[in-house]
Amino acid sequence: MSAEEPWTVGRLLKWTTDYLQQQQADSPRLDAELLLAQALGCKRIELYTRFDEVVAEEPRGKFRQLVKQRAAGMPVAYLLGRREFYSRDFRVTPDVLIPRPETEHLVIAALDRLRETAKTETARICDVGAGSGCIAITLAKDLPKLQVTAIDISAAALQVAQQNAEEHGVAEQIKFVKSDLLTALPENAVFDLIVSNPPYIGLVEKPSLPKDVLQYEPHVALFSGEDGLDAIRELVRQAPSHLKPGGWLLIEFGPVVAEAAVAIVTASDQFEAPTVEKDLAKLPRVLIARRKAT
Ligand SMILES: C[S@@+](CC[C@H](N)C(=O)[O-])C[C@H]1O[C@@H](n2cnc3c(N)ncnc32)[C@H](O)[C@@H]1O
Numbered sequence: 001m002s003a004e005e006p007w008t009v010g011r012l013l014k015w016t017t018d019y020l021q022q023q024q025a026d027s028p029r030l031d032a033e034l035l036l037a038q039a040l041g042c043k044r045i046e047l048y049t050r051f052d053e054v055v056a057e058e059p060r061g062k063f064r065q066l067v068k069q070r071a072a073g074m075p076v077a078y079l080l081g082r083r084e085f086y087s088r089d090f091r092v093t094p095d096v097l098i099p100r101p102e103t104e105h106l107v108i109a110a111l112d113r114l115r116e117t118a119k120t121e122t123a124r125i126c127d128v129g130a131g132s133g134c135i136a137i138t139l140a141k142d143l144p145k146l147q148v149t150a151i152d153i154s155a156a157a158l159q160v161a162q163q164n165a166e167e168h169g170v171a172e173q174i175k176f177v178k179s180d181l182l183t184a185l186p187e188n189a190v191f192d193l194i195v196s197n198p199p200y201i202g203l204v205e206k207p208s209l210p211k212d213v214l215q216y217e218p219h220v221a222l223f224s225g226e227d228g229l230d231a232i233r234e235l236v237r238q239a240p241s242h243l244k245p246g247g248w249l250l251i252e253f254g255p256v257v258a259e260a261a262v263a264i265v266t267a268s269d270q271f272e273a274p275t276v277e278k279d280l281a282k283l284p285r286v287l288i289a290r291r292k293a294t
Pocket of ligand 1: 103129
C-alpha cells in the first residue's frame, strides 16, 4: 500500500475489494468491510459514517494481516471468530464447522415437531455432532423447557459449543457429552427427538470440494467414509433404542447422498416411511423419520 495519499476507510475498502477480487474471493466488498470493521473494533455499518477517516497505523497493520489470510483462502468466519446462525451470533474456531444457512431448515423441522410437546412438558432431545452448538442452542433458546444432550466426538468442538451455550444463557439446559454417535449414552437415555447434521461427504468427493472448505474446515465434520454414509448408516441403526415410540429422527444431508440415505431408513423395520424436506435451492436437505409407535 503506497503512502502518497492518506489511507482512509474509503480508500482501504476500495483497494482491498479490488485485491480480493483478483484473488477470486466470492464476496470481496463484504469481506473487506467485515475485516476492516474487525480491525477497527467497530460495527460494519459504522464504516459508512467514517469513510473519510484516516486509519491509524496499528489497526491498518491488523487489517493487512487479516486481508493476507483471507487472500490465502481462510474463511472470513474463522478470521472474525463469529458467524450468524438463525439470527444469533455464534463463536466459531477452526475446530468447528462454520454453521451453514441450510442447517436452519433442520432447526425449523425440529421446532415444528417439538413446539407442542415442549410447551406442556419437558421434552428431551439429543443433537448428534453438535459442532459449534448452533442447533442445540437455537432449539434451547426457542424452547426454554427443552432438555438437550449435545454430543460430539471432538472435545475441542464441545468446548466451543459450551462457550456458545454460556454466551446465549442456555448452559443449564444443555448437557455436553463426548461420544462416538450415541455409544457413550446410558442404555436408558431416551429422547423425544434426535437431531443431527452429521458429516455426509464421501471421500470420493474430496477432489471437487472448494479449496477453502477442504483446507480450513475440520475433516471430521465433513467426511464420513468413501460414500459419505457411514455416520448416517450407524445413526439410523443406533437411534431406535434411544427414541421413545413415535419419537423423531431428523438428519441433515445433501443431494449426493439423499437417495441412499432414504433407502437406509426405509430398509430399517424400526421407522415409518421417511419424508424429505427441500432447502431454498430445492435440493433435498432434511430427512425425517418417525420411530414406529410399537
Ligand atoms: C457437519 S458438522 C455439524 C456441526 C453443527 N451441528 C452444525 O450444524 O453446524 C458434524 C459434526 O459431527 C461431529 N462428528 C463427526 N463424527 C462424529 C461421531 N462419530 N460421533 C459424534 N460426532 C461426530 C464433528 O466433530 C462435527 O462437529
